[in-house]
Amino acid sequence: MVLPSRTAPAFLRLAGHPLRWQLLAALAQSDLRVRELVALVGQPQNLVSYHLRLLRDGGLVTATRSSFDGRDSYYHLDLDRCARALADSGAALHPALRGDTPPPGRLPHLSVLFVCTGNSARSPIAEALLRRQAAGQVQVTSAGSHPAPRLHRHTVRVLADHFGVDVAAQRPRHLDTLTGHRFDYVITLCDKAREVGPGASDRTRLLHWSVPDPATVSDSAAAGYRTFIRTAADIDTRIRYLLPVLAVTYPRKVQP
Incomplete structure (x- = not known):
């Protein structure tokens, strides 16, 4: 022995x-x-x-x-x-x-909102990756407190190149367009957006992921793209660990 x-x-x-x-x-x-x-x-x-x-x-x-x-x-x-x-x-x-974490299985019908300032990089990446990992079982939306005119070009490229997701036709959304909508989870990915405090009901679960803005990299285009790759990988990991949490979440009752 x-x-x-x-x-x-x-x-x-x-x-x-x-x-x-x-x-x-x-x-x-x-x-x-x-x-x-x-x-x-x-x-x-x-x-x-x-x-x-x-x-x-x-x-x-x-x-x-x-x-x-x-x-x-x-x-x-x-x-x-x-x-x-x-x-x-x-x-x-x-x-x-020793063993890997098993997949969460079937997810309850939940709605998740990702928020950052411009809705051009972090939150649309999170939206696309949760929709991909949840295989359509979760209703996912993203928005920004001060949305940019369009998605960052590296957002479109990194999702297409590394995850096979096409968001070329997607446009940033303002938080104001979601007034009156209720979400089970609101997840901020931007420290500034968290301070703004997106509106949420008492039953909404508020989470924060402090993810640096990859668009602030001012070096070469190649360096900027590598930063987006790292950011997307970070968000993808966070979402992978979010799924088991969603799997045991009791969905809110929809008011008639």
Whole structure:
């Protein structure tokens, strides 16, 4: 008989602390600022910051400066790394415990709205990729608080080249055109759009993904396109982890 190491895997040591587990659980749903995490867990800011630093040192959490207010930072949980660490931790106990996350199966009929400022890059990419991954089972829309005249050319290209999705005929939509519509989920991908606060009913679940605007890259066209590829890959990963959440969401009742 070969016993595993007496030392628990690093992920379990990090995640096993009650406060760190609370922080991980909160960041698994949405990118958040320190003060928001402080309010959620009900602990002093210096203690929250200390445990966030441990999670960052462990490679589970990253921080990015808010593009709306450079004094703020949004914390983001690397779910891919968590998935690998969980699989490795399971395998350390028994090889059969390593495995990929199963697909969510049939999804309930839900409506999801993605929001960014211009509705020309991040939110239309998210709209297209969720529609693709959900195979039409979810009603998906995107809009912007200050929509651009047209989709960014790299948005059209990256979706066509890497995901086989044609959005060439799509045009940015203003949030005002959705007044009166109700959504089960509203997901902002832009820090500025989140501060604007898209209107939502009490039953709407509000999430935030702090995704830097790929259109701000001012280098060569090739560098700009590579940035869009990375952004689309990030959003695609986030959506892959969103699907299991949608699968266990009870859809709201439509009012007669």
